[in-house]
Amino acid sequence: DLEKELRKRGYDIVYNSKTFSLSEAYAIAENSKAIIALRSGFNDIICEIEKPQFLIYSHNPWHEDLQPMYSFKNFPWAAKNFIREYNTHSQTIKEIKNDILKRINNDKILI
Numbered sequence: 001d002l003e004k005e006l007r008k009r010g011y012d013i014v015y016n017s018k019t020f021s022l023s024e025a026y027a028i029a030e031n032s033k034a035i036i037a038l039r040s041g042f043n044d045i046i047c048e049i050e051k052p053q054f055l056i057y058s059h060n061p062w063h064e065d066l067q068p069m070y071s072f073k074n075f076p077w078a079a080k081n082f083i084r085e086y087n088t089h090s091q092t093i094k095e096i097k098n099d100i101l102k103r104i105n106n107d108k109i110l111i
Contacts, residue, residue, distance in 0.1 A: 001097060002036070002097045002100065002101070005097075005101055006101075006104070009105070011033070011104075014028055014032070016028075016037075016042060022045070025042065026045065026046060026049075029046045029049055029051070030046075030049050030051070032051060033051070033052075033104075034051060034052040034053070034054065034104050035049070035051060035052070035053040035054065036053075036054045036056075036100060036104075037053070037054070037055055037056070038055075038056050038057075038058060039055050039056060039057045039058075039067075039070055039085075043055055043072075044075075047072055047075055047077065047078040047079065047083065048077050048078060048079055049079060049082070050079045050081075050082050051082060052082055052084070052103070052104070053079075053082055053083045053084070054084050054086065054100045054103070054104075055072070055083060055084070055085050055086065056085075056086045056087075056088065056096060057070070057071075057085065057086065057087045057088065057089070058088045059088065059089055065087065065089040065090075067085060067087045067089070071085060072085065073085075084099075084103065086099070086100075
């Protein structure tokens with residue numbers, strides 16, 4: 001739903017894939033309007049980019065809530081003023097989607 005709504009609003013969407021080198025993926029992230037991602041190791045690499053980053057924490061079979069372990073709140077090199085974290089453990093998908101759409105549509109994207 002989020003992708004459909006962003007495309008309807010005129011945003012181009014690029015997905016990270018194995019076809020991009022690490023430096024190409026970093027350059028794409030650096031030149032994007034915003035980054036929306038499921039929390040992964042790639043976020044560790046791009047967390048210093050001063051672009052709005054909307055990171056979604058989900059859960060897996062071993063840990064119900066991954067955010068306390070991997071949050072960027074304590075990363076010294078992370079651009080914390082640009083990172084907004086969401087958590088499917090405590091938020092609904094609809095809440096997350098609506099908040100991202102509200103913030104990404106704002107010209108000044110305040111996080």
